[in-house]
Amino acid sequence: MLKPVARRSLATEVFEQLRDHILDGELEPGAALPAERVLAEQLEVNRSAVREGLKRLEQAGLVSIQQGGATRVLDFKRTAGLELLAAMVVRGDGTIDTAVARGVLELRTQLAPIVARLCTQRADASTHAALGEVVAEMEASRGDLPTLQRLALDFWAVVVDGTGNVALELAFNSLAGTYDGVLEQFTQVLATEIGAVHEYAALAEAVVGGQPKRAATIATRIVSRGAEAIETVLQAVDSVQRDGGGNE
Amino acid sequence: MLKPVARRSLATEVFEQLRDHILDGELEPGAALPAERVLAEQLEVNRSAVREGLKRLEQAGLVSIQQGGATRVLDFKRTAGLELLAAMVVRGDGTIDTAVARGVLELRTQLAPIVARLCTQRADASTHAALGEVVAEMEASRGDLPTLQRLALDFWAVVVDGTGNVALELAFNSLAGTYDGVLEQFTQVLATEIGAVHEYAALAEAVVGGQPKRAATIATRIVSRGAEAIETVLQAVDSVQRDGGGNE
DNA sequence: CTGACGCCACTGGTCCGACCAGTTGACAAG
DNA sequence: CTTGTCAACTGGTCGGACCAGTGGCGTCAG
Numbered sequence: 220m221l222k223p224v225a226r227r228s229l230a231t232e233v234f235e236q237l238r239d240h241i242l243d244g245e246l247e248p249g250a251a252l253p254a255e256r257v258l259a260e261q262l263e264v265n266r267s268a269v270r271e272g273l274k275r276l277e278q279a280g281l282v283s284i285q286q287g288g289a290t291r292v293l294d295f296k297r298t299a300g301l302e303l304l305a306a307m308v309v310r311g312d313g314t315i316d317t318a319v320a321r322g323v324l325e326l327r328t329q330l331a332p333i334v335a336r337l338c339t340q341r342a343d344a345s346t347h348a349a350l351g352e353v354v355a356e357m358e359a360s361r362g363d364l365p366t367l368q369r370l371a372l373d374f375w376a377v378v379v380d381g382t383g384n385v386a387l388e389l390a391f392n393s394l395a396g397t398y399d400g401v402l403e404q405f406t407q408v409l410a411t412e413i414g415a416v417h418e419y420a421a422l423a424e425a426v427v428g429g430q431p432k433r434a435a436t437i438a439t440r441i442v443s444r445g446a447e448a449i450e451t452v453l454q455a456v457d458s459v460q461r462d463g464g465g466n467e
Numbered sequence: 468m469l470k471p472v473a474r475r476s477l478a479t480e481v482f483e484q485l486r487d488h489i490l491d492g493e494l495e496p497g498a499a500l501p502a503e504r505v506l507a508e509q510l511e512v513n514r515s516a517v518r519e520g521l522k523r524l525e526q527a528g529l530v531s532i533q534q535g536g537a538t539r540v541l542d543f544k545r546t547a548g549l550e551l552l553a554a555m556v557v558r559g560d561g562t563i564d565t566a567v568a569r570g571v572l573e574l575r576t577q578l579a580p581i582v583a584r585l586c587t588q589r590a591d592a593s594t595h596a597a598l599g600e601v602v603a604e605m606e607a608s609r610g611d612l613p614t615l616q617r618l619a620l621d622f623w624a625v626v627v628d629g630t631g632n633v634a635l636e637l638a639f640n641s642l643a644g645t646y647d648g649v650l651e652q653f654t655q656v657l658a659t660e661i662g663a664v665h666e667y668a669a670l671a672e673a674v675v676g677g678q679p680k681r682a683a684t685i686a687t688r689i690v691s692r693g694a695e696a697i698e699t700v701l702q703a704v705d706s707v708q709r710d711g712g713g714n715e
Numbered sequence: 716c717t718g719a720c721g722c723c724a725c726t727g728g729t730c731c732g733a734c735c736a737g738t739t740g741a742c743a744a745g
Numbered sequence: 746c747t748t749g750t751c752a753a754c755t756g757g758t759c760g761g762a763c764c765a766g767t768g769g770c771g772t773c774a775g
Binding site for chain 1: 478515518519522523526527528544545546547548549550551552555566567569570571573574577581585624628631632633634635636637638640641642644
């Protein structure tokens with residue numbers, strides 16, 4: 220089972236190293252990073268690569284760069300955006316921050332009924348058609364969990380798109396991006412959520428039928444299935460990591 | 468009334484120009500950007516500056532860069548994150564996208580009661596104390612709208628922090644960042660929301676008193692005040708912009 | 716004629732070394 | 746003690762070189 224070798228650019232490497240150091244708390248807010256020239260020497264890369272990495276850190280809201288002055292670490296809890304969730308769930312050393320993971324699940328659980336309700340109230344014919352297509356594909360893929368997992372994301376994308384709310388769409392993108400990194404590991408765990416094709420069909424029906432309350436209820440039920448399953452995993456991870464076990 | 472001169476780096480300029488072109492739809496998804504060397508010549512800057520700008524576009528989820536191949540525009544509605552909201556509300560030409568603005572307001576309105584409820588259920592003594600401090604400051608600043616506006620943001624930051632949900636905190640950061648660009652213009656409009664200090668005091672009381680339902684109700688009332696006020700402004704903007712008026 | 720191969724002209728990725736432009740703090744003159 | 750100056754930092758920009766993938770086009774074997 221071969222897989223493509225990771226081909227990451229130096230700038231990405233620099234970015235991820237520094238990001239993980241900051242997220243792990245090794246670099247505290249207010250601390251000054253070494254000068255670009257120094258970092259370049261320590262990391263054994265060119266200053267351009269360091270600069271690109273630092274620029275990305277700045278855009279991510281992790282550091283503040285100022286010409287003439289030092290580059291300082293910011294308090295990411297106050298300045299970072301949703302796109303950092305993925306890096307916070309899976310820490311630099313590969314361990315999982317279960318508290319953050321629970322936060323993601325909770326946000327998902329809270330947003331699902333809202334999205335379902337708003338979509339029901341505003342969805343037009345094209346959204347209805349798209350929902351029908353996705354559900355049909357899901358029913359055709361019964362038992363194929365990896366495919367169902369992808370289709371489930373598609374399903375939600377259609378629902379979110381149906382709300383006509385760009386802010387919700389962007390938030391969904393960020394949350395969906397958080398899954399990407401851990402999708403494969405959780406395919407089996409999420410079996411009860413993504414395998415319940417009839418629930419998705421029911422939700423689509425409620426949306427098309429203009430039943431916002433029913434749609435919200437079903438949406439909550441769907442995500443709750445996954446939330447419960449993942450919670451048991453998180454508890455297991457908690458106990459393993461507490462005992463000093465390095466998991467993979 | 469002097470204010471600091473804008474001192475933006477070339478890379479930022481490149482980033483913003485291309486970003487606005489993409490968000491305005493002039494560069495459609497799938498389209499290939501000119502080569503870095505060509506862009507550098509057209510924009511009359513060094514290739515390094517172009518590269519930094521492109522890297523930032525990539526991180527923002529607007530383009531896909533591939534060594535050897537062309538740099539292609541992505542469908543930002545599917546790949547961008549919340550941090551782009553600010554740029555989408557205020558378009559490149561200075562006009563306001565009222566549809567996006569309404570989306571932001573709606574998301575805020577939906578999240579407020581959730582945040583208030585979760586905070587009430589989990590807040591500890593330090594959160595209670597912080598809430599008390601902010602409310603005290605607000606009461607001491609009655610009538611000073613700009614200060615109240617800042618304090619209102621602080622207030623919500625404390626509430627969000629009290630939920631203990633990192634995902635919510637990051638989402639809040641992104642939303643708060645969206646305001647930054649338009650804060651000053653809306654100070655007067657938001658007078659009814661941020662001037663209602665007693666509402667914030669009541670919310671703080673509900674949180675400290677452990678009344679989640681009451682907290683949620685008050686939270687909704689607070690943000691609804693602002694939402695209604697801004698809605699009237701957005702309608703005015705709509706009619707002005709529809710008539711071809713360039714507003715400042 | 717067809718299709719596979721291989722070359723080459725692109726693309727972005729990295730490096731170097733130089734200089735410009737702000738910031739900061741030490742230090743000397745007032 | 747205050748104030749102005751200056752030097753030694755910091756990041757910002759430059760251009761020019763070369764490395765490393767991609768893809769298309771032409772060539773040549775089948």
